[in-house]
Amino acid sequence: MLSPASAATIRATLPAVGAAIGDITERFYDRLFTAHPELLRDLFNRGNQAAGTQRQALAGAIAAFATGLVEHPEQRPDAMLERIAHKHASLGVTPGQYEVVHTHLFAAIVEVLGDAVTEEVAAAWDEVYWLMANGLIAIEARLYAQHGVLLGDTWRPWVVTERTQETADVVTFRLRPADGGPLPTARAGQYVSVRVPLEDGARQIRQYSLSGAPGKETRTITVKRDGEVSAHLHDHVREGDRLDVSAPYGDLVLPDTRTPLLLASAGIGVTPMLAMLDHLAETDYAAPVTVVHGDRSPADHALRTEQRALAGKLTDSAVHFWYENTEDAEQGDRAGLVDLADVALPEGVQAYLCGPLPFMRAVRTQLLERGVPAAAIHYEVFGPDLWLATA
Template sequence: MLSAQSLPVVRATLPAVAGSLDAITAAFYRRLFDDRPELLRDLFNRANQASGTQRQALAGAVAAFAALLVERPGERPDALLGRIAHKHASLGVTADQYALVGRHLLDAVGEVLGDAVTPQVAAAWREVYWLMANALVAIEAGLYARAGVAEGDVWREMEIAGRTRQGDDAVSLTLRRTDGLPTEPFGPGQYVSVQVELPDGARQIRQYSLSAAPDRKTWRITVKRERGTTGSPARPDGEVSGRLHAHAREGDLLRVSRPFGDLVLPDGDSPVLLASAGIGVTPMLAMLDHLALTSARRPVTVVHADRSPAAHAHREEHAELVGRLPGAAFHVWYEDAAGAPDAVAGHPVRQGRADLTGLPLPAGTTAYLCGPLPFMRAVRGQLLAAGLDPAAVHYEVFGPDLWRTAELPAAGAA
C-alpha cells in the first residue's frame, strides 16, 4: 500500500510517467547495460532488446502496477507479479539485483522527465518501485523454497538423451540428469530455462515448455527454430533455437533451470478447454499426457491451429493423446490444409483460422491458451462471447508478456 503522502503524488503524476514510459525504459536499459554489459550478454534476451518488446513489457508492468496501487490502495496486486516472478526465478534472479535495477530505473525517470521530478515526486516513485520489487522478492523466495534450492541456485547440467524431429521447424530434446537420479516433478504446463553458449561467447537464455508429463526419469522440451524477417535487424533468426537445431545432439550437455511457470493444469473433474496455435501446443501436450496417465474422466475440449499439417509439431502424438481421453473433442484448423486428413482422432479438420464461435462448451469450463498473441486474443474474445467467465481463461506467452499489462488500467498509456 502506498503511504498517505505518496498516494496523491503518484495519482497526479501517473499520466505523465505512463505517457513517457517507453522513453524511460529505453533510457533504463541503456544505463543498465552501459554499467553492466554482462547482463545483456548472459541474462537478458538480446532479441527482445533489439525488437523493443522487453521495453514495452516493462513499461506496461510498471504502469499497471502503479495504476492498481492508486485505484485499489488496499490491495497488493500480486496477480500481476506472479508471472514475472516465475520468469525471474527461472533465470536465477536474486534479491540484491533489485537495488541495481531500481537505481538505474529511477535515474532514467529523472533523465526523461527532468525538472518535473521534484524530490517529492522522486520519493513517491521510489516507493512504487520498492513496493513492486519487495513483492517480487517475496514471491520469488517462495518459488525457490518450493523448488528446494537456495536463492538463484536453479541451474544444473542435463544430458540430452534423445532428439526427434517434430514437424517442419521443431525438434524435441529429451533430457536426463547426469547423476542418474530421477528428475523433479513439475506441474503440467510449466517450462524450464535453457542457457546456450553462442559463438561470440554470450550465454543466452530462453524458456521452453516441458512438452510431456513428468515421468520421474526424463524431461522433454520442444524447440521451434525461430525464423527472422529478411533484412530486418530487429527480427533476426533465433540465435538460441538455431544453435540448438544445428548443434544439440544426443549425449551433449545443456544448462537447464528447475521448472517454473504459473500456467498449470490443476487436478479435478471440472471441464477444461486446451487451445493452442503453432508451438503453443507444447504445454498442452504435457497437460494431455498428464490427463491420459491419470485416467482423467473430466470433459476435455482440445483446439489447435497451425499453418499446415507439416508445421504441426507432435501432430500424431497430439491426436493420440486426445484419443486416449474418453469423450474428448478435438478441433483442428490449418491455414493450408493440403495433405491433411479429413479427420483427426475422429474429428473433422477445417481450413482457415481457428473460430470457436458456436463451439459447445460444458458449464464450468476453464480454458488454457498458448500461442501467438493475436490467436489468444481472438480465442479469448470468442470464449467470453460464449459466456465464459474472464477469470476462467488462463494463458501462457512465449517471450515478454504484452497482453496482461496492455489490458490493465493505465497500461495503454505506455
C-alpha cells in the same frame, strides 16, 4: 500497501509517467547495459532487446502495477507478480539485482522527466518500486525454496538422451539429469530455462515449455527454430550432449479440481497443452476436455499425432484442428483460423491458451462473447508478456 500520501501523488502523476514510460524504459536499459554489459550478454534476451519487446513488457508491468495500486489500494496485484516472479526464478534473478535496477531506473526517470520529479514525486514512485520489487523477491524466494535452489545455483547439467525431428523447423529433446539424481518436481504446463554458450562468448537463456507429463523418467522440450538459442539447439545439440537447465517454473498449470477444460493452442504453443494432455491421460481425467489447435498446415503442426492420440485416451474429449493450408488435412479438420462459434463449451469450463498474441486475443474475445468469465481464461506467453503492455 501504498500510503495515502503516495497514492495521491501517483494518481496525479500516473498520466505523465505513463506517457513517458517508453522513453524511461529505453533510457533505463541503455544505462543498465552500459554499466553492466554482462547482463545483456548472459541474462537478458538479446533478441527481445533488439526488437524492443522487453522494454514494452517492462513499461506495461510498471504501469499496470501502479494503476492497480491506486485503483485497488486494498490489494496488491499478486497475480501479475506471480507470473513475473516465475520468469525471474527461471533465470536465477537475485535480490541484489533489484538494487541495480532501482539505481538505473530512477536515474532514467529523472533524465526523462527532469524538474517534474520533485522530492515528493520521487518518494512516491520509490514506494511503488519497492512494493513491486519486495513482492517479487518474496515470491522468488518461495519458488527457490520449493526446488531447493540456492541463490546463484540456478543451473544443473542435463544430458540429451534422444532427439526427434518433429517438423522441418521443430525438434524435441528428451533430457535426464547428468548427475543421475531425481528429477525436480514439475507441473504440466510449466517451462524450464536452457542456457547455452554461443560463438561470441555469450551465454544466452531461453525458456521452453515441458512437452510431456511431469511424471515421466525423462523431461522433454520441443523447440521451434526461432532466435539464436533455438538455432544453436537445432544446429549443434545431439544425443549425448549436455545442457544447463533450470528447475521448472510457470503459473499456467491445471486446477486441482476435475472441471471441464478447453486447451487451445496455435503453432509451437502446442507444447504446454501437450504436457497437460499427457498428464490428464495418465491420471484418467474424466471431465470433458476440448482440444483446439490452429496452424499453417498439417505439416507444420508439431506433435499433431501425439496430440490427437492423447486426447483419444480421455474418457470425454473432442478435438478441433484448423489449418490455413489444408493440403494433407484429415477428415474433420477445418480451413482458416480458429473459430469457436460451433464448438461446444461445457458449463464451468476453464480455458487454457498458448500461442501468438493475435491468436490468444481472438480466442479470448470469442470465449468472453460465449459467456466464459474472464477469470476462467488462462494463458501463457512465450517471451516478454506484451499482453500486459497492450491489454
